[in-house]
Amino acid sequence: MADRTAVESAIADAHRREWALVLAATVRVTRDVDLAEECVQEAYTAALASWEKDGIPDNPAAWLSTVARRRAMDIIRREQTLRAKLPLLVTDAEEMPMGEDEVIPDETPDDIPDERLRLIFTCCHPALSQDAQLALTLRLVCGVPTPDVARAFLVSEPTMAARITRAKKKISAARIPYRVPRAAELPDRLRAVLAVIHLLFTVGHTAPSGAPLMRVELMDWAIHLARMLPALMPDEPEVRGLLALLLVTDARRATRVDAEGRLLRLEDQDRSRWDRAAIAEAGDLIAGDLRTGRSGRYGLQAAIAAAHAEAPAYDDTDWPRIVTLYDALQAMWPSPVVALNRAVAVAMASGPAAGLAALAAVEADGRLTGYHYLHAVKADLLGRLDRTREAAAAYEQALSLADNETERAFLAARLAEL
Amino acid sequence: MAEYAILIYTPASADPAEITPEDRARLERGARAEADTGAMLAAFELQAASTATSIRGDALTDGPFIEAKEVIAGFCVIEAPDLDAALEIARGNPALALGAGIEVRPVFGGFVAGRSTG
Numbered sequence: 238m239a240d241r242t243a244v245e246s247a248i249a250d251a252h253r254r255e256w257a258l259v260l261a262a263t264v265r266v267t268r269d270v271d272l273a274e275e276c277v278q279e280a281y282t283a284a285l286a287s288w289e290k291d292g293i294p295d296n297p298a299a300w301l302s303t304v305a306r307r308r309a310m311d312i313i314r315r316e317q318t319l320r321a322k323l324p325l326l327v328t329d330a331e332e333m334p335m336g337e338d339e340v341i342p343d344e345t346p347d348d349i350p351d352e353r354l355r356l357i358f359t360c361c362h363p364a365l366s367q368d369a370q371l372a373l374t375l376r377l378v379c380g381v382p383t384p385d386v387a388r389a390f391l392v393s394e395p396t397m398a399a400r401i402t403r404a405k406k407k408i409s410a411a412r413i414p415y416r417v418p419r420a421a422e423l424p425d426r427l428r429a430v431l432a433v434i435h436l437l438f439t440v441g442h443t444a445p446s447g448a449p450l451m452r453v454e455l456m457d458w459a460i461h462l463a464r465m466l467p468a469l470m471p472d473e474p475e476v477r478g479l480l481a482l483l484l485v486t487d488a489r490r491a492t493r494v495d496a497e498g499r500l501l502r503l504e505d506q507d508r509s510r511w512d513r514a515a516i517a518e519a520g521d522l523i524a525g526d527l528r529t530g531r532s533g534r535y536g537l538q539a540a541i542a543a544a545h546a547e548a549p550a551y552d553d554t555d556w557p558r559i560v561t562l563y564d565a566l567q568a569m570w571p572s573p574v575v576a577l578n579r580a581v582a583v584a585m586a587s588g589p590a591a592g593l594a595a596l597a598a599v600e601a602d603g604r605l606t607g608y609h610y611l612h613a614v615k616a617d618l619l620g621r622l623d624r625t626r627e628a629a630a631a632y633e634q635a636l637s638l639a640d641n642e643t644e645r646a647f648l649a650a651r652l653a654e655l
Numbered sequence: 656m657a658e659y660a661i662l663i664y665t666p667a668s669a670d671p672a673e674i675t676p677e678d679r680a681r682l683e684r685g686a687r688a689e690a691d692t693g694a695m696l697a698a699f700e701l702q703a704a705s706t707a708t709s710i711r712g713d714a715l716t717d718g719p720f721i722e723a724k725e726v727i728a729g730f731c732v733i734e735a736p737d738l739d740a741a742l743e744i745a746r747g748n749p750a751l752a753l754g755a756g757i758e759v760r761p762v763f764g765g766f767v768a769g770r771s772t773g
Contacts, residue, residue, distance in 0.1 A: 327737040364738055411761045412657050414737040422739070 244288045247297060252281060255298035256380030257465065261352035262302040264415070266309045268325040270377065270405055273309065277380075280305035326408070326415040328355075353378070354417045354469050357462075361430040362413045369404035370433050376401050378465075379458050388451040389440070427470070431479050431535065434462045438483050443641065447498070456490070459483055467522075474526040478536030481519035485542040488512035488519070500647040504551040516546045537566040541578075556586035573604045581614055589621040609638035613648060625655050656734050658696065658762035659741040661748060665728040665755045667719070670703035678753055685749020689731075694744050697767050698731035725756060732762060 251259075259280065263273040280301045294300040313320060360373040368390075375381040375389070387397035407413065418426040441455030463480040470476050492506040520543050526532045527540055541562045548554040563579035576599045584592020596615055605611040616631035632652040639645045674682070689695050704719045704726040711720070719726045729750070735741035738759070745759045 362738075364742070412737040412741075414739050418739075 239289055239292045241289055244285060244293060247288065247293045248281060248284050251284070251297040251301060252380055253461070255301065257353045257356060257378045258298050258351065259301045259305055260377060260380070261356045263305040263309055264326065264356065265350075265352055266306045267313065268328065268415075269320075269323060270326070270408070272312065273305070274377070276305040276308040276312070277301070279308055324409040324412075326359075327412045328415045351469065353465060355415050357430055357466075358417055358426060359408060359413060359415050361426070361433050362408075363426070363429050364411065364413055365404050365407065367433070367436070369400060369407075370429070371437060372397060372400050373404050374433050374462070375437070375458060378462065381458065385451050388449050389455050391449075391452070427473060427475065430466075431475060434459050434466075435479060435483075435535070437462070438486070442486065456483075456487060460487060474531045475533040475535050477522045477526065478533055478539050481522040481539035482535050482542060484515045484522075485519040485539055485546050488515040488546060494643065498643060499650075500643045503545060508550065511546060516543065519543050520547065532565075534566065534570050537562055537569070541566070554585065556582055560586050573599050573602045574608075576602070577605060577608075577611055577614060584618055584621075589618040592618050593622070607638060609635045609644070609648075611635075612638065613651075616651070620651075620655060629655055656736055657741075658765075659733050659735055659738075659745075660760045660762055661731045661733060661741075661745050662727055662758040662760065663729045663731075663748065663750045663755050664725040664758065665750070667704050667724060667726045669728060670705075671700055671728070672703070674753075681752070682749045685747070685752075689744070689747060689749075692744065694733045694735060696732045696734055698729070700729040701727065704728075728755065732765075732767075 256277070260273055260277050263277050264270060267273045267276070283304055284297075284301060288294070357374070357378055360377055361370045365373065372386055372390070375386045376383060381389075383398050383401060384394050386401070387394045390397065392400075408415075417423075437455045438459035441453050441457075441459065444452040444455075460480075460483050463476075463483050466473075466476045467480060488511050489506060491512075492508075492510050493501060495501055519539055523532060523536050523539050523543070526536050532540065541559055544555055544559050544562065559582045560579065563575065563582050567575050567579055577596070580592050580595035580599060583595040593615070596611075596618065599605060599611065600615075612631045612635035616628045616635060619625075619628035619631060629652060632648055632655070636645060636648045636652070639648060686698065690698075707717075707719045709716045709718065709720040733741060733744050735744060738761075741759055745757050748755075748757055751757060
């Protein structure tokens with residue numbers, strides 16, 4: 238007999254951490270996502286009584302996979318004729334032995350191959366809209382219930398349920414293959430996966446205070462996904478880079494806003510409350526790739542964020558190093574947003590006049606004219622040069638473009654300070 | 656294996672009769688190469704959209720069914736093991752290089768009589 242509270246918490250933990258592993262192991266048997274989801278859900282339900290009676294297993298994921306797969310095999314045997322008409326997931330036949338003869342793999346839990354990558358790549362297939370990719374990844378890879386997915390994206394539950402159903406239907410009807418892409422396609426396909434994880438994090442990160450909790454929890458799910466990948470794809474620097482970027486950004490979560498929910502600038506944040514362990518972990522993740530010059534966009538962004546986070550005080554920030562990192566990032570990713578952030582670093586390294594000069598190129602580019610942050614940066618630099626009237630005009634412009642209440646309050650306060 | 660329709664879209668004003676001989680040669684070379692892969696089950700190029708007649712209920716109208724900037728200029732049906740393979744074949748379509756757009760759509764059902772056209 239095990240204590241009910243302990244069992245419930247073990248199940249919740251296994252749900253959060255092992256859902257993808259258990260579902261992917263079950264899809265391997267069913268080749269049908271809906272049936273697999275149903276069987277996995279039943280396995281989690283069965284765990285409650287069973288673990289209470291027999292104790293919590295040493296390897297909950299293996300226990301859950303075995304139960305879900307056994308259940309799936311029973312249903313498949315019983316409904317063989319019915320299932321013959323179902324469109325099954327398209328897989329590489331030699332790797333997934335479930336052909337027309339319905340041979341059921343007789344694997345012990347320890348030999349079940351880790352199929353989470355197939356699941357992730359299928360959910361983030363470019364033939365699905367990004368909205369669908371985000372929803373499917375949360376639902377299938379993270380096991381987040383549909384009502385919670387709906388809350389996170391601020392849509393009604395029927396709308397989200399329809400979006401997920403439509404995406405699953407497209408996977409089977411259009412035969413989106415359930416496989417890890419070949420080497421030639423991998424860079425593009427991996428980019429899509431990383432973009433989904435990054436977007437989940439960003440949606441949570443920019444949620445205004447008072448937003449539904451599930452929206453904020455997206456950050457945790459994004460980190461959970463980003464943590465899953467490095468072990469599965471150890472040769473991809475960007476996989477480490479993304480995890481590092483999320484960790485170092487998240488390390489400052491507690492200090493981004495003050496007690497009233499107002500946005501705090503980096504220089505005003507209480508560095509003693511930053512998560513030093515997460516910052517150190519991020520630094521370790523990217524150090525090797527930075528040394529060998531293999532860092533990609535995420536790795537360089539992480540390096541920039543880490544350079545900020547590692548400085549003991551704002552005035553100790555190594556601005557010249559940050560400018561160098563921005564130069565590398567801009568060479569790889571000629572985006573006006575990168576150029577804008579680089580201009581901020583230039584201003585810190587070489588003074589506001591140099592920053593304004595760097596900013597002039599971004600303004601001339603024209604793509605960021607409607608971006609409030611451009612005007613806010615310009616206002617700040619002009620203010621520091623005592624060009625008060627121009628600074629005020631730039632703040633006004635930034636205010637007219639910002640729509641997040643926290644950011645608007647911040648800009649209004651800065652304008653009043655001039 | 657599954658079947659996919661490859662729907663080729665061009666600007667509504669495009670007319671296959673006005674394709675230059677060089678472009679026509681490119682299209683034909685490309686079409687032959689696609690046919691040689693063995694994936695192609697059927698392929699058709701249509702007359703200009705201005706020659707179309709549409710039926711909606713009892714009414715006949717002159718022109719394509721939907722007034723749009725781009726209309727279907729042709730289509731083919733291919734056989735492929737999965738969507739990734741179908742997209743790869745579609746990307747090789749010679750019309751793409753001439754500025755056409757392509758929609759790849761799984762076939763639900765259909766049949767082709769054993770005779771050739773044109």
